[in-house]
Amino acid sequence: MPSTQPFKYPVERQFVEPDWKRIPGYREVSAADWESALWQRKHTVKNLKELKAALGALLPETLALAMERDLKERATMSMLITPHMLNTLDFSDLWADPLRRYMLPAFDDRRTDYPSHPKATRDSLHEAEMWKVEGLTHRYPTKVLAELLSTCPQYCGHCTRMDLVGNDVPQVDKLKFHMPQPERHQAILEYLRKTPSIRDVVVSGGDIANVPIGQLEAFVSALLDIPNIRDIRLASKGLMGIPQHFLQANVLQALERLAKKAFERNVDLALHTHVNNANQVTPLLGKAAKKLLEVGFRDVRNQGVLLRGVNDSAKALLELSFMLLDHAKILPYYFYMCDMIPNAEHWRLGVFEAQQLQHDIMGYLPGFATPRIVCDVPFVGKRWVHQVAQYDREKGISRWTKNYRTGIEADDEQALSRTYEYYDPLYLLPESGRQWWAQQK
Numbered sequence: 001m002p003s004t005q006p007f008k009y010p011v012e013r014q015f016v017e018p019d020w021k022r023i024p025g026y027r028e029v030s031a032a033d034w035e036s037a038l039w040q041r042k043h044t045v046k047n048l049k050e051l052k053a054a055l056g057a058l059l060p061e062t063l064a065l066a067m068e069r070d071l072k073e074r075a076t077m078s079m080l081i082t083p084h085m086l087n088t089l090d091f092s093d094l095w096a097d098p099l100r101r102y103m104l105p106a107f108d109d110r111r112t113d114y115p116s117h118p119k120a121t122r123d124s125l126h127e128a129e130m131w132k133v134e135g136l137t138h139r140y141p142t143k144v145l146a147e148l149l150s151t152c153p154q155y156c157g158h159c160t161r162m163d164l165v166g167n168d169v170p171q172v173d174k175l176k177f178h179m180p181q182p183e184r185h186q187a188i189l190e191y192l193r194k195t196p197s198i199r200d201v202v203v204s205g206g207d208i209a210n211v212p213i214g215q216l217e218a219f220v221s222a223l224l225d226i227p228n229i230r231d232i233r234l235a236s237k238g239l240m241g242i243p244q245h246f247l248q249a250n251v252l253q254a255l256e257r258l259a260k261k262a263f264e265r266n267v268d269l270a271l272h273t274h275v276n277n278a279n280q281v282t283p284l285l286g287k288a289a290k291k292l293l294e295v296g297f298r299d300v301r302n303q304g305v306l307l308r309g310v311n312d313s314a315k316a317l318l319e320l321s322f323m324l325l326d327h328a329k330i331l332p333y334y335f336y337m338c339d340m341i342p343n344a345e346h347w348r349l350g351v352f353e354a355q356q357l358q359h360d361i362m363g364y365l366p367g368f369a370t371p372r373i374v375c376d377v378p379f380v381g382k383r384w385v386h387q388v389a390q391y392d393r394e395k396g397i398s399r400w401t402k403n404y405r406t407g408i409e410a411d412d413e414q415a416l417s418r419t420y421e422y423y424d425p426l427y428l429l430p431e432s433g434r435q436w437w438a439q440q441k
């Protein structure tokens, strides 16, 4: 009987690895090479010339020109994309492809009226202001973010950490860590040892897939020796971008040792990844995620980013969630609203749109696997999109409250009583709201 529900389950898409031999540059690549992390890293596309060489006639000339202009005039991240990711593009319409729209941005994708919100900033979440040690953000009472390095195996156009992560680009000279890495890691551990109120560490970057496995093991093992640390979450989009990395014997052996130690010490060790569209859920990702569970990880969870043209419909979000859950044992966890970084307006959604999407995805997935759509409010942290305290739709200003002090507000008496603002994209506002913003300038 045909489904009469707004969303139809089972999902009508196949769980198959797309054939890389359809891509001109990869026609001669053997399965052994394709499944080698080393081969993937060596052949990762770093610029437009390499992209053209890989895709050949599959890359329309108009799109290549628009990417070239974007890299010069708008991009906040340099180009970096693995062959594995390129293989999940839909070449029948590359302009509209969701992965292409955020991994390989084109000038024509962006708004020309309002490329940036007037309140957009490089470090829109003020993470560096909350560093206790270079790269250690203490924003929530019991949780910290430890940035082990500032590189990734792939660079996403909308990266919220564009201030720090990746190479310099014409639009952005990146913030650099000054401390040498080994000393910085030791200083992070030292801060955690002497701060018993912290129980939860997100080990991130960048992407932990770029930390040499011996260094990662030593750092996480040292974390496990700190009695107050009860939850460790490793952050890696690379699980999707280069699943081959996580299928290497030495990597799996090290992760297994860590998982065993975590289990023995009653600590939850999980990996958080970042998949934004169902097209990226392929058997190689499923295999890598399941291996992590097999070696003893408590969970693999997904934190996607809500992006216009990538996943901004209930269908796209539900399809992605079901593909992750049914085929890769990855728990759909969060969708973040895109942060207010420069040149991101065409990707961002308004809070009212996010609220509607949250409404529309309820009830299909198990409750524990229904992703929460959250707004990461500057100086606050994650709030579910329905938690907004006041919302001026005319000006697109939402106001949010919080119930804890961030690491920079110990003596701020107003911290818990004031409201904090987030802004909808200006082009979504009525004319009167846009005029109000024009007068603010």
Ligand code: SF4
Pocket: 151, 152, 154, 155, 156, 158, 159, 160, 161, 165, 205, 206, 207, 237, 238, 274
């Ligand atoms: S993988 Fe994460 S940190 Fe790296 S560029 Fe993408 S969003 Fe930024």
